[in-house]
Amino acid sequence: MYYCYECKGTGQTIRAEDRCQQCKGDKVVLEKKILEVHVDIGIKNGQKIIFPGEAHKGPNTITGNIVIVVQQKEHPKFKLTHLDGRQLLIKSEPGEVVNPNQCKAIHDEGMPIYSNPFIKGKLYVQFTVTYPNSLSPELCKALEAVLPCGSD
Template identity: 50%
Template sequence: MGGGGGAHSPFDIFESFFGSGGFGGGGSSRGRRQRQGDDVVHSLKVSLEDLYNGTTKTLSLSRNALCSKCRGKGSKSGASGTCYGCHGTGMKVTTRQIGLGMFQQMQHICPDCRGSGEVISERDKCPHCRGNKVNKEKKVLEVHVEKGMRHEQKITFQGQADEAPDTVTGDIVFVLQLKEHPKFKRKVDDLEMEHTISLTEALCGFQFELTHLDGRHLLIKSNPGEVIKPGQCKAINDEGMPQHGRPFIKGQLYIRFKVEFPVHGALSPEQCGTIETILPSRSGKKLSDMEIDNCEETTLHDVNMEYEDRRRKMQQHREAYDEDDEDDDEPSMQRVQCAQQ
């Protein structure tokens, strides 16, 4: 009969699926599929100055590397035998009885070959790694922290983690951890800070020197005749954080002003009178003696609103708890009334 090639035997079909090693993965090590090695993750603490200016940190790490003498074989001859304890699977199964007619099977790494499925005779072990196939080595890495990088951003060194036979080496990953700065707070590509000025500076003007994250000295001053209100924010363009990948583009620097008022009793009646002649007149109308006599006099006192908020919340919880108790008592009261009827 005409046609394209002869019929394939069942063994050819299985070979196309499983390779020349046959069933059970018992073929040569060259046909064995490599597993993916684990990544090694390290935290790297950085300051806000590091992220603003960029920096390079040199770190020394210890890792497993394939033995250079035996090239990860573990033996002088390059050969190894099948572990009799696990029959080359690298795993052992143990069975234990947990009840009448009930058994439990547990799988664990073979202690004889430590999961490799292979054993090497003492005489054939590589003298350099003693049959372990890997040796400890020191590795020095230069971690380049680029301008504008962010908290928890990752810097990856591909294929630099622990090496192992028949394994694709994983990565070393550094995760940036930003330390808190005493002056600035980062918000995306912007910087925020607080600055306290006196009441005189808020009314009559101020100027101060600010040392930036790169060591530059900035002169910050108010506009002539400008009054700064407590909590007011001002912004300076292009003095925030540099954008990652575009370091010449920067965000804004926000300054929130806190106004420090004179302490109680710091102003004498004469000083108050002098200030009143300069400032705008009072907004409220002046009460007559008759209107004052018709009013009940009150006394203002200082209060901690955070404490008051906590007290009110506790009171609400207590009232809600009492209402739940009342609702639980109502059915029992109704039953008592029905019984009396």
């Protein structure tokens, strides 16, 4: 038993003079199609965008879907930041110390939630703390005035 390339397994052949000039008797025509993908606000890594019934079509077959899976790539320089140019006041508790590279979450200031752009997630802030190499005498006196006295 072998596969018949003449009838392509259908049991029927079409005479050359009766074949369609466009499909050449194959019953399908290759077509290049451009699909425009809309990435919604708040879409997540791994989420799927589906184009129903846009896969290859053929006689006596059910047409499938085209499925696009979102894959976010890390970028060496680009980090997703607060894009609207606002400045946010981040409050801390009295006596709380902010350490270098410390991360803090601010509720309702992050990216919009997928399918509900009016609700926002958390904005994560990573602090960069820069310490001076030296202090001027005036600044030392100002610090002495506000800091508690230490034992020498």
